[in-house]
Amino acid sequence: MESLDSQVAFLLEADRLKTVLRQSPLTDRSRRENSAEHSWHLALMAVVLAGHAPPGADLGRVMAMVVLHDLVEIDAGDLSAYAPEADQARQQQAERAAADRLFPMLPPPQAASLRALWDEFEERATVEAKFARALDRLQPMLINMVTGGGTWMTGGLTAGQVLAKVALIEDGSPSLGAYARDMVETAVKRGILAP
Amino acid sequence: MESLDSQVAFLLEADRLKTVLRQSPLTDRSRRENSAEHSWHLALMAVVLAGHAPPGADLGRVMAMVVLHDLVEIDAGDLSAYAPEADQARQQQAERAAADRLFPMLPPPQAASLRALWDEFEERATVEAKFARALDRLQPMLINMVTGGGTWMTGGLTAGQVLAKVALIEDGSPSLGAYARDMVETAVKRGILAP
Numbered sequence: 001m002e003s004l005d006s007q008v009a010f011l012l013e014a015d016r017l018k019t020v021l022r023q024s025p026l027t028d029r030s031r032r033e034n035s036a037e038h039s040w041h042l043a044l045m046a047v048v049l050a051g052h053a054p055p056g057a058d059l060g061r062v063m064a065m066v067v068l069h070d071l072v073e074i075d076a077g078d079l080s081a082y083a084p085e086a087d088q089a090r091q092q093q094a095e096r097a098a099a100d101r102l103f104p105m106l107p108p109p110q111a112a113s114l115r116a117l118w119d120e121f122e123e124r125a126t127v128e129a130k131f132a133r134a135l136d137r138l139q140p141m142l143i144n145m146v147t148g149g150g151t152w153m154t155g156g157l158t159a160g161q162v163l164a165k166v167a168l169i170e171d172g173s174p175s176l177g178a179y180a181r182d183m184v185e186t187a188v189k190r191g192i193l194a195p
Numbered sequence: 196m197e198s199l200d201s202q203v204a205f206l207l208e209a210d211r212l213k214t215v216l217r218q219s220p221l222t223d224r225s226r227r228e229n230s231a232e233h234s235w236h237l238a239l240m241a242v243v244l245a246g247h248a249p250p251g252a253d254l255g256r257v258m259a260m261v262v263l264h265d266l267v268e269i270d271a272g273d274l275s276a277y278a279p280e281a282d283q284a285r286q287q288q289a290e291r292a293a294a295d296r297l298f299p300m301l302p303p304p305q306a307a308s309l310r311a312l313w314d315e316f317e318e319r320a321t322v323e324a325k326f327a328r329a330l331d332r333l334q335p336m337l338i339n340m341v342t343g344g345g346t347w348m349t350g351g352l353t354a355g356q357v358l359a360k361v362a363l364i365e366d367g368s369p370s371l372g373a374y375a376r377d378m379v380e381t382a383v384k385r386g387i388l389a390p
Contacts, residue, residue, distance in 0.1 A: 004374055007243050012341055014239055015222040018232045027210040037213045040235035043262045044209055047309070048202050048301070060255030063262070067238045106243070114242070146207055179199055 003107040010105040013074070020073045023080050023151045024140045035070040035078055038139065042066035045135045052173045054127040065121045065132040068114060072098035081137070081165060082155055095122075124171075134172025137165055141183055149192030158194045159184050198302040205300040208269070215268045218275050218346045219335045230265040230273055233334065237261035240330045247368045249322040260316045260327040263309060267293035276332070276360060277350055290317075319366075329367025332360055336378055344387030353389045354379050 018036040026033055046053075046062045053059065070078075075098035079091040103115040120129045141162075144150035152162065162184050170177025187193035213231040221228055241248075241257045248254065265273075270293035274286040298310040315324045336357075339345035347357065357379050365372025382388035 037231040063258045
């Protein structure tokens, strides 16, 4: 029961992810999205878009990864994927420090295995990680399409900048990558993304 | 690509779950929890508490179930587990009508398989469903313990009423059930749950 106590402490600490705000709006534009509900959306995408995962990908591992991947934002906060490189480097360091603090709250064997899963997502080393990362990139694009450009407009981004990130979606799922590429083209035509 | 269009439409409709409020507060009591972030919390619990699942339970199926289980609240809203029976019956009907509307947004074979997964959760027919339902009952109890009684206090509940629901946790996981039973006892001692 001692290990259950530490697991519960970890799960209650995780609750704080519900208060970490992202740049993306909700589809109804009533407020900004938080990282916990974003993670849920990715897990739902893993279920619904399972047919677009690489052959042999273990969907349970994909879901575990997307559910865990943003926990480090409890300490590090959320940073736009389009932030300057120096900010990205600082963010990466802060996220690693957060992982060093959070996962050891769990019983040792589990702390190691879930930390390894988090590292795997970060390193995009496996088909599961590649697919999980593709979903993480695709989700805000879907929201941008139905919110008049969303973070593309608020961030003043161009199609070229967005397409550079689409490569990462293609790497995790060629069909979702092609879909994302089409979205960028449509968004430019509609005037909700700068050419 | 036609089926991908309908999957994306479903995923964007699902975004509305982020605006459905539950009775439970966040652990920092800053606001009420929404059903999307609650579903994420359950998926994280499935990962962390996997060792407490019934032997042979498929954790990927458990995660898919908890991620889907509350989607019907987009139409039906959230109702307390302690609401009067007549309200529960009305809620059940509204949730079934919502499932009838939402799942058919997906391509037919997937609509049928995800609807079956939702039905399985509702009927608690399998070890996966029993474990998923146990997590769904346990999560608000954990929050109540660290928010001065949370919905136990705001709902004016007694230990007897809560223990009646703990039976459902025991059915999905004897060890989590025993943990929940201890929590009720502790909560009564601390005066955050009426005897």
